[in-house]
Amino acid sequence: MNQAVSKIKISSIFLTLLISAPAVIIFLYLFIGHSDNWQHLKDTLLFEYIFNSLYIMFGVAILTSIIGFTTAYLTSLYTFTFSRFFHYALILPFAFPAYIVAFIYGGMFDITGTVTTFILNLINKDLSEVVFFDIMSIEGAILVMSLVLYPYVYLICKTYLSFESASIIDAAKTFNLSSWQILKKVILPISRPAIVAGVTLAVMEAVADFGVMDYFGVNTFVTGIFKTWFGMGSVDDAAKLASILMTFVFLIIILERLQRRNKVFKSSGKDFKPIDKVKLTGFKSFLAFISCFIPVFFGFILPFIQLCYWFFISYEDIIDEDFMTILYQTLSLAIISAFIITALGLLFVYNVRKNKDKTSSILTQIAKLGYSIPGAVVAVGILSFFTILDKNIIEIFTSNYVISGTIIAIIFGYCVRFLAITINNFEAGFSRIPQTYDDAAKTLDVGEKRTFITIFMPLLKNSAFASFIVIFIEVIKELPLTMILRPFNYDTLAILSLELTQQSQIVESSVPSMFILIIGMISVVLLAKNMNKAH
Amino acid sequence: MIKKLALSAVLLASSLFASTEVNVYSHRHYDTDKKLFKMFEEKTGIKVNVVKAEASALIERIENEGKNSPADVLITVDAGRLYQAKEKGILQAIESKYLLDNIPEKLRDKDNQWFALTKRARVTVYKIGSGMHKELSTYEDLANPKFKGQIMVRSSNNIYNQSLMAAMIAHHGEEYAVNWAKGVVANMANAPKGNDRYQVKAIANGIGSIAIANTYYIGQMVDNKDLSQAESVKKVKVFFPKFEKGGTHINVSGAGVAKYAPNKENAIKFIEFLASNEAQKLFAQANFEYPVLKGVESSDIVKSWGTFEDDTISINTLGENNKAAVKAFDLAGWK
Secondary structure, three states: OOHHHHHHHHHHHHHHHHHHHHHHHHHHHHHOOOOHHHHHHHHOOHHHHHHHHHHHHHHHHHHHHHHHHHHHHHHHHEEOOOHHHHHHHOOHHHHOOHHHHHHHHHHHHOOOOHHHHHHHHHHOOOHHHOOOOOOOOHHHHHHHHHHHHHHHHHHHHHHHHHHHHHHHHHHHHHOOOOHHHHHHHHHHHHHHHHHHHHHHHHHHHHHOOOHHHHHHOOOOHHHHHHHHHHHHOOHHHHHHHHHHHHHHHHHHHHHHHHHHHHOOOOOOOOOOOOOOOEEOOHHHHHHHHHHHHHHHHHHHHHHHHHHHHHHHHHHHHHOOHHHHHHHHHHHHHHHHHHHHHHHHHHHHHHHHHHHOOHHHHHHHHHHHHHHHOOHHHHHHHHHHHHHHHHHHHHHHHOOOOOOOOOHHHHHHHHHHHHHHHHHHHHHHHHHOOOHHHHHHHHHOOOOHHHHHHHHHHHHHHHHHHHHHHHHHHHHHHOOHHHHHHOOOOOOOHHHHHHHHHHOOOOOOOHHHHHHHHHHHHHHHHHHHHHHHHHO | OHHHHHHHHHHHHHHOOOOOEEEEEEOOOOHHHHHHHHHHHHHHOOEEEEEEOOHHHHHHHHHHHHHHOOOOEEEEOOHHHHHHHHHOOOEEOOOOHHHHHHOOHHHEOOOOOEEEEEEEEEEEEEEOOOOHHHHOOEOHHHHOHHHOOOEEOOOOOOHHHHHHHHHHHHHHOHHHHHHHHHHHHHHEOOOOOOOHHHHHHHHHOOOOOEEEEEHHHHHHHHOOOOHHHHHHHHOEEEEOOEOOOOOEOEEEEEEEEEOOOOOHHHHHHHHHHHOOHHHHHHHHHHHOOEEOOOOOOOOHHHHHOOOOOEOOOOOHHHHHOHHHHHHHHHHHOOO
């Protein structure tokens, strides 16, 4: 082990300690004596929280893997009507914050929704006389979450398929297999790690969601955490619930690791050649079109039309000087955070690649934990953590400077929360770089730094870019953490949108939402372009 | 860029301690408040710095910040959270003759650690033509089986429901309250979901015929750009229920001064301003809340609903009973 490596290892140990501190603080609450609140929770709602959370995870896992994989498969291997358009469009729902889609779908499909009323008028019946699928239900929540989260699976599967499948498909074709057989026997099995990686992210995000679940009236761990914290005023018990949730997610991460370990498909590195896409015609082309159109329509086009309508009747009331300040604050915060988090993620994964030891790998998994904890709970951990820092370190230097409530605290919060995304991205990126490159560099006696800069950096450019963009979008959409940790007079677009919604100005809230969406869309298109280039 | 941001963070942190400022941690998020803060700035030259979030989160933040906290004023939308803040020892007694003289005793903390700024009533709203106005009477009666399949109300996660339940406990004790909640659950037209406005929209559209909602939401729905809200509210009317031995359930939005407030003088000035005639008028006219200052008129829309007597119990008990209320809901199976 040379010096550069140990430096990297030491810094990743230090960073893991720092980043996992809020999670560890939350976790420690599990061992604080049980209060009567805890007994009450066990007697009444704990089972419901567990059941509903599992149901949501299961539902979102199934739906996102079906939608995400099917669309990735179709657009990677075939050309059909509008297939080039779908290449971009399928990622677009990712630009929508889930709670905004929930509000819009509520407005359209709930009992008083525009679509519901239209149908009722058409058949001339009252709501009490007909049974409608109520979007404001646990199934509705699964649907909404899946519609905005499937792009995780789509993106990872698509990248994987584009890089890995060409030679395998060619090989399969020599065995005279039909495309259905190739899909079943070859593509599906080799895509499994990619599907699972995408689904893991989707499920983690779904289970940490508060906005959708609260509005749709679904009791999950997260709504329970808030009820315990805000209603009973008990941070300890709320943190206990959060610890259980974290344990849950940690198990998922371990399972994902285990399944990936058994199925390592390393590229030989010789055959990065593009796939010869098969042209579909007639009914098959139509079927492929419909399969891609449905998720794009419900995940993007439909909510977008509603948002546009609201935007045009209210933008004049909302866009002013204050709004521009908010826009600037949101953008600068997102750019800085995305830059820092991407750099950190690279450091973690590179450490694993270099050292190939259990410690590094475990460190990386621990650093990912924050993604499973709801933003508001991360914020509590951070408040506690910075309090310790403020009291013991900062006070030595100055009498009244507080970290909590500054931009530093917010960015740190994002690191805790979103590092998992970058790490997953870079893990996928590194897995595509054959081990032979490292070995070659070693035998040629090329230095660590030079290997990194001249070999890895160019090969990881796309992963870095993708990670930057995804974090950028996540930060723009983030709500509870920003809200609790932000400094005075500091608003973001997401916060403005929420405040307007809470004031019953749902129409007006479309203005900040629209900006979030446009920024997201631009980023998503850049992301797709980058993927194209990578091919 | 990072340098610039870090610098501005440091500047911001240090500027918080200048004496021409007041640092407000607020759970309120209305346009009215923005206007009020500007009015205060213009009048006094004291800059209002605001950070808005859920009250419990703000309380947690102030508690964690401890002696270093820049917080001067804490504003919440319910008495329960003010009680919580006091319990945690993050407020201090406010010495203000103006507030003592003008805010009724019932609407302030017994140790003067917080004062109410506005009142909201939690009422029933019924669908015109449903005949429910003849049936409605007390809160207790909402558990009467005659309302089976009629009631729309949001989830028990919501603080306004928790306060109503806290009041029920204050009137009748926990056991009665649990049974009452069971009765209401049995009368629900639909599982609790959505916000207060959703409940009103539901009854206007034929699901159930009684909604439980806060008054100011009804006011906000009247001129709403969201047509489904404006249309729905035309089909309903407000009814003020009472407790059998009391009046209509009210909650308050209120403010306290943080224990380690670096700008204590400004903080008191600020709260006095919010309780002044001109500020109270704006609360009443623009946000459809009930003013706490005597002599300030409600808005025309609010007046059109009629008058009511406040519940007789002290607002303080809402906070004291909040935890018990949450548990009672869980035991009754009120989602």
